[in-house]
Amino acid sequence: MARTAGSHSDITGPRVREAALKLFAQQGFAAVSMRQIAGEVGVQVGALYNYTPDKQSLLFDLMKSHMDGLLAAYADNSAVTAEARLHDFVQFHIRFHHDRPDAVFIAYMELRNLTPENFAVIEALRRQYEDRLEDILRAGVASGSFDVPDTKIATLALIAMLTGVNTWFRAGGRLSLEDVEAQYWQMVRKAVSAEG
Amino acid sequence: MARTAGSHSDITGPRVREAALKLFAQQGFAAVSMRQIAGEVGVQVGALYNYTPDKQSLLFDLMKSHMDGLLAAYADNSAVTAEARLHDFVQFHIRFHHDRPDAVFIAYMELRNLTPENFAVIEALRRQYEDRLEDILRAGVASGSFDVPDTKIATLALIAMLTGVNTWFRAGGRLSLEDVEAQYWQMVRKAVSAEG
DNA sequence: TGATTAACTGAACGCATGTTCAAAACAAAC
DNA sequence: GTTTGTTTTGAACATGCGTTCAGTTAATCA
Numbered sequence: 001m002a003r004t005a006g007s008h009s010d011i012t013g014p015r016v017r018e019a020a021l022k023l024f025a026q027q028g029f030a031a032v033s034m035r036q037i038a039g040e041v042g043v044q045v046g047a048l049y050n051y052t053p054d055k056q057s058l059l060f061d062l063m064k065s066h067m068d069g070l071l072a073a074y075a076d077n078s079a080v081t082a083e084a085r086l087h088d089f090v091q092f093h094i095r096f097h098h099d100r101p102d103a104v105f106i107a108y109m110e111l112r113n114l115t116p117e118n119f120a121v122i123e124a125l126r127r128q129y130e131d132r133l134e135d136i137l138r139a140g141v142a143s144g145s146f147d148v149p150d151t152k153i154a155t156l157a158l159i160a161m162l163t164g165v166n167t168w169f170r171a172g173g174r175l176s177l178e179d180v181e182a183q184y185w186q187m188v189r190k191a192v193s194a195e196g
Numbered sequence: 197m198a199r200t201a202g203s204h205s206d207i208t209g210p211r212v213r214e215a216a217l218k219l220f221a222q223q224g225f226a227a228v229s230m231r232q233i234a235g236e237v238g239v240q241v242g243a244l245y246n247y248t249p250d251k252q253s254l255l256f257d258l259m260k261s262h263m264d265g266l267l268a269a270y271a272d273n274s275a276v277t278a279e280a281r282l283h284d285f286v287q288f289h290i291r292f293h294h295d296r297p298d299a300v301f302i303a304y305m306e307l308r309n310l311t312p313e314n315f316a317v318i319e320a321l322r323r324q325y326e327d328r329l330e331d332i333l334r335a336g337v338a339s340g341s342f343d344v345p346d347t348k349i350a351t352l353a354l355i356a357m358l359t360g361v362n363t364w365f366r367a368g369g370r371l372s373l374e375d376v377e378a379q380y381w382q383m384v385r386k387a388v389s390a391e392g
Numbered sequence: 393t394g395a396t397t398a399a400c401t402g403a404a405c406g407c408a409t410g411t412t413c414a415a416a417a418c419a420a421a422c
Numbered sequence: 423g424t425t426t427g428t429t430t431t432g433a434a435c436a437t438g439c440g441t442t443c444a445g446t447t448a449a450t451c452a
Contacts, residue, residue, distance in 0.1 A: 008429065028308060030226035034410060046412080047430050055410065109305060112224060149379050150371070157383060160360025161353050168352050175346070183345050187353060191387035204399060204449095230440060242442080243400050251440065 015041045016051045020058050025102035029059050029113045059110060060118040066103040067125035070096060076132055082140030083189065089133055090185045093162045098177060101166050108163070130155050137192065147194040158188055211237045212247045216254050221298035225255050225309045255306060256314040262299040263321035266292060272328055278336030279385065285329055286381045289358045294373060297362050304359070326351050333388065343390035354384055 019040035023032045034055060038045040052058040074092050076085060097104045107126075111119060134155040140146030148154040162184060169180055215236035219228045230251055234241040248254040270288050272281060293300045303322075307315060330351040336342030344350040358380060365376055 012429085026308070028224065028226055030224055031309070033408075035408085043429095044431050045410085046432075049411070050429065112222070113227070149382070150375075153371070153376065153379050154383065156360060156364050157357050157380065160363070161357035164352060164356025167356070175349070179346075180349065183349050184353065186345070187350065187387040190389065190391065191383040193386065195386065208399080229438075231438085239399090240401050241440085242402075245441070246399065 012041065012043065012047065013051045016048055016058075017062065021062055021102050021106065024059065024062070024110065025105045029055075029106075029110045056113075056115060056118070059106075060114060060122075062103065063107050063110065063114070063118075063122050064125070066100070066107050067122060067129070070129055071125060074129070074132065076136070078135075078139070082136055082143055082145055085136045086140065086188065086192070087185055089136060090162060090188050091181055093159070094165055094181050094184060095177070097163060097166050098169065104163070104166055130159060133159065140192065145194055146192045148192050154192060158191070161188070208237065208239065208243070209247045212244055212254075213258065217258055217298050217302065220255065220258070220306065221301045225251075225302075225306045252309075252311060252314070255302075256310060256318075258299065259303050259306070259310070259314075259318050260321070262296070262303050263318060263325070266325055267321060270325070270328065272332070274331075274335070278332055278339055278341055281332045282336065282384065282388070283381055285332060286358060286384050287377055289355070290361055290377050290380060291373070293359060293362050294365065300359070300362055326355060329355065336388065341390055342388045344388050350388060354387070357384070 016037065019037050020032075023036055023040060034048055035045045037058075038048055041048075052061070073096055074089075077088065078085065107122070111122065114122060134151050137146060137148060137151040137154055141148060141151060165180060165184065169175075169177070171177065212233065215233050216228075219232055219236060230244055231241045233254075234244055237244075248257070269292055270285075273284065274281065303318070307318065310318060330347050333342060333344060333347040333350055337344060337347060361376060361380065365371075365373070367373065
């Protein structure tokens, strides 16, 4: 076999994904054409089909990679107190999402552009992530340090609040990411705490 | 002038808006064609242009109406305690958004499909709404009943959390809207409270 | 009844879409 | 320097897009 090393396929492939991620986040999946992506990469549109069977798969792969990365990156430590675990979660969530705003945006906004089968896969992964937080809340309720009537609702409420950081936070602004983390942690801690 | 009463224009006009609202929410602005909207209304595509100059204006009008309605419907009562005002806000926000999920969805998801001028208008209205909540938080901090380091951050965090209800709540499920309101109020109240 | 005009149709405009594929370009292996 | 096989081009396919507009329909007023 000839032409394996030195080939452009291991360069163009990632570049296609990067361009798609950026453009989908900026303009939305439906508004971005394959020709736009090709233009961003610097190739003709036909070349894209060496790297994805179709546009839908390109979207799905981006979302799946993001969710896989999210689940792989978060390691819960169930040996410590529920409050310490929750603190870890809040810090992790804010940082991880802050570091990849385009992928986060796509994962939340483009769900309706997935085929039903692809949607089910992504939704299951999201559910897994939510379950990690709910485990922490349940542990805290069981030990008496948290007080929330319904751990499922609290889970969804906290994730919505934390993910919201991405919609407004910009590095170099009035506050550092550390400031933001500290303040969100204070709100989260108080929101679920058992009142004295 | 002939043909004013009995005309269809006061029927078709609202139906165009309803169809566009529904379809934009379901599939996204860019993915919906004028022909689809016309099909939903039961007219030919050309007829739509009696009711909107173009597709972009249709989107903008829907978003503007929603934001105007939001600002008109919420009446703050600055005569009572900050905690009572915050309770009112939480109830109002959850209910108002619950009652019009399609408009809410569009107002959050389709901002990037607005022209810069139209975006600025919608963004200013959103800012106005946020300012109403921030006023309440500031009053509570001033009176000592709330404790939040930065009222702007807290405002954005609370709104993200409250709006998140729309992404999962379905009437007829495990919980009533009253249950949800009560639990979110508990979390909000604790999150901003000055600890004993 | 006839004139008026708002509401709508149906077809057309130029252009963009996702996808396919034969042919060309090209880099490495022999 | 020829062979081999991966990568890319460039053109084409059928279809759909937003928008326009001359012409038809039908309800109202005089």
